[in-house]
Amino acid sequence: MHECPRDARLTEHTPAASRRRSPGIPRAKRCGMASYRKYLRVVGLVVGIVSPAFAPSRLAAQGGRQTRRAVARPSADDAAVARAAALEPARSMLRHLVGRWRVEIRFAGNFDGPPDASGTRVVVALFDDLRLQWTEQLDSARTRSQGLLGFDSRSGRFYSSTVDSTGSGAEFLTGTVSLSEPLVTFVPVAASSGTETAGSFIWTMIDQDHFTWTPLDRGWRALLTREP
Numbered sequence: 001m002h003e004c005p006r007d008a009r010l011t012e013h014t015p016a017a018s019r020r021r022s023p024g025i026p027r028a029k030r031c032g033m034a035s036y037r038k039y040l041r042v043v044g045l046v047v048g049i050v051s052p053a054f055a056p057s058r059l060a061a062q063g064g065r066q067t068r069r070a071v072a073r074p075s076a077d078d079a080a081v082a083r084a085a086a087l088e089p090a091r092s093m094l095r096h097l098v099g100r101w102r103v104e105i106r107f108a109g110n111f112d113g114p115p116d117a118s119g120t121r122v123v124v125a126l127f128d129d130l131r132l133q134w135t136e137q138l139d140s141a142r143t144r145s146q147g148l149l150g151f152d153s154r155s156g157r158f159y160s161s162t163v164d165s166t167g168s169g170a171e172f173l174t175g176t177v178s179l180s181e182p183l184v185t186f187v188p189v190a191a192s193s194g195t196e197t198a199g200s201f202i203w204t205m206i207d208q209d210h211f212t213w214t215p216l217d218r219g220w221r222a223l224l225t226r227e228p
Contacts, residue, residue: 083156086177090151090158093182094132096208097123097149101224103136108219117141121224126150151177158184173201 100122104115119138126133131150138144145164152159158175175186182205191200200216209226 079156083153085179086156087151087153089179089182090177091129093177093184093203093205094149094151095129096205097132097134097211098125099123100227102227103138103222103224105220105222116220120227123149147171158186160186171199173199175203 100120103117103119103121105117106113107116110116117138117140119136121134121136123132123134125131126148130153131148133146133148135146136144143164143166145162147160147162149160150158158173158177160171160173160175162171162173163169172189173186174189175184177184184203186201186203188199198217202214202216203211204214205211211224212221213224214221
């Protein structure tokens with residue numbers, strides 16, 4: 001047990017008579033209470049030091065759990081379900097493209113005037129109903145273009161390639177079909193993400209006899225109408 005220095009001072013400097021007449025708490029009890037108060041002060045000091053040290057660990061642990069939830073990636077089963085869900089919408093859109101189409105191209109600002117360019121596009125099936133081949137000829141120019149359009153059931157994405165008589169290379173696109181409407185958003189294969197607008201297009205099936213092909217920058221729009 002620790003000694004009680006306060007009582008020792010009282011014993012040394014207080015007259016014996018005063019000590020005998022002093023009512024109050026016995027010396028042993030006063031010593032015990034002093035030790036207890038000292039113990040409480042030490043405990044409070046330790047708790048005050050240790051608690052902040054543990055708080056970041058708890059917050060870090062909570063944040064770590066939240067981070068893991070935020071970066072959780074879809075499982076292989078989820079990806080397979082998404083690919084399967086896109087297959088039938090893709091098949092339906094491609095099936096409606098087969099045929100002969102009248103092409104009307106209008107540049108930005110031409111709302112209801114005559115088309116700025118027009119031509120004819122012919123689309124035929126290639127091997128199966130998920131792969132198509134098309135050719136296009138403009139009326140007022142010698143420009144010809146052709147390409148492939150299809151859906152890859154392994155990746156759950158569309159693909160498109162185009163070459164034309166005035167260009168020196170080919171255009172390769174990859175597309176994602178919307179599950180809520182007949183719409184496919186295409187971006188260049190070399191694009192790092194789906195946020196680029198340069199070289200990106202939207203293909204929309206309005207109905208079985210009309211569809212549009214429009215760049216994301218809205219510089220022009222092509223309306224294609226089925227011919228008999």
